[in-house]
Amino acid sequence: MAETMIQLKNITKQYKENKAVKQLDLSIHKGEVFGLLGPNGAGKSTTIYMILGLTEPTEGEVYVSGIHATNKPIEVKKKVGFLPDNVGFYEDMTGMENLILTGKLNGLGRVEAKKRATHWLEQVRMDHAAAKKVGEYSRGMRQRLGLADILMKDPEVVIMDEPTLGIDPKGINELLELIRNLSVDHGLTILLSSHQLHQVQQICDRVGIFVKGELLSYGDIEDLQKTLLDDTLFLYKAKVKGPSHQLVEKLSMEPSVESIDWDEEAYYIRLNKEDQGELAKFFISNQYDLLSLKRMSYGLDDIYQRYFEGGEISD
């Protein structure tokens, strides 16, 4: 078991009447990329603020690298770089000046801060815009500058709130690649929140699905798929020309068939094991005109959508 970097113990956060986060338990290992997925208003940002010690949990405790985040927020902030979802820079200062200010606030001297800023600006491919005022930056550039900004303090943990929000697809890929490299090259622990699964699943070691303040499930993507999709594992969809009730009767005699469901379009057949060609053989040997046969594998996407729609409706 890897070393635990961030630990949330039974966290609850109450805003007046509604609970933003309900009894959350979560630990994030050192060096992993953890994705916190959930719809808007699920409590992702609140959780992140509590990890940083920016907000106090109503109940429970947060530890970052063994430090109590609520009681010693300054110690935690030395180790954690935080990129908010809409990162703000001083617009009348250049990118470089903004980074140097951050460096100085983290106890670096001017020379050292400048050196580090130059290094990280190069790494995020922003060196060409270092001397431009941030007011002229595009959103993608700001986000990359934000990445350089949190790296100025040489963090152990990087937390990003919706890092891909509002960036074009090419920019997203570049950003995700940068994040991945950071984790691989520097051994950083990365926690990122998102409501866009596609983008995040390619770089996360583990993800947690967060809806209405509760963590529904977490693990690596495949695990998650297994646990969430258990009941849809061996579901097949068959289209047949000229459907009839006889077909259902005959099908249910087959040993591997558990249940059959149908609508006007097709039959949905649930098996107790993976189909090895028996289904097709059955249709053909019974002289049905099989138009198509497809395994219904709900992607994580579908599931995610299912949960999320549920979450949005009750909001």
Add this chain to the structure above:
Amino acid sequence: MIEAIKDKEKWIQRIQDFANSSIWILTRKEIADHIKSYRFNILMAIILLTCVGSLYTAFSSIRDVASNLENNQSLFLYLRVFTITGENGTLPSFVTFISFLGPLLGISLGFDAVNSERNKNTLLRIMSQPIPRDYIILSKFLGSLAVIAGFIFSLGLLVIGIGILSMGIPPTFGEVIRILTYLIMIIIYIGFWLSLSILFSIRFKQAATSALAGIAIWLFFSIFYPIIVNLIVNASVPDQLFQGAGSVGAQAESQQLLTTLMRFSPNYLFSEITTILLIPSFRTLGPISMEQLAGSVSAPLGLGQSLTIIWPQVIGILSAGMICFAIAYFIFLFQEIRS
């Protein structure tokens, strides 16, 4: 000898520590921002122009003032420069301008201190750096105050400089000390308005709202409050209307009520401070009867005595400013980041 060197090294170390401390870094950034901002420069130009205008009239009429004084009296010419109004009342005095525009300077430097950073999301980024939360608001206050102090002192010294050039008489030591004390009082007074507007900038999410709130209070105290107090006092002494001048006791009483009510206004407190500091022959702030006046030697007060008279006023303004700042500080520290 070695002790001394060690001591010196310790001091250098301390200074270096301070230069690298986050609060100084943030304060320096605030100062730089203000100096570069259009807002501060426009205000500075307005105040500078009006003050130079009033100084010009002051210097052109100072000769008459000087010739009107009796020879053996102390002249306090430099102090007169601040209070002289133009001939025929064309331009108000320097003092009037400062007490009118000073609050505006304080309000305009503070009204968007916190909410603009919140709206631009820079507040969250600064807060996620390893610095105590109160450094942010402290540096806002200190930075603005430093800029104001620099400006007010240069203005004051400018007056002395122009005075030396145009009159050819150097100010006496007493005058310089009085002027410096007056400048410090201005800074304290503007500091009150600054902390009030910082309080609004924390309380109100929109910069425009907080600016309006600040200006509303400023207008209230400088224009409406005296009117309201007059109304109250007149209403409370209706017999005056019928009995002409009324009895001396009743008149003194209503005067007393007027002063008491007026002293709730920081503007009035500051005007009292100004009067006592710049016109040394003023001996008291309240009304005095002829009995009290009889036998007193008509001579200007020393600085110590003047300070004794205005001490309550100074403490009043200072504590009002500190209360505003304390409330601002408290709200800021316990405010939820997202609400």
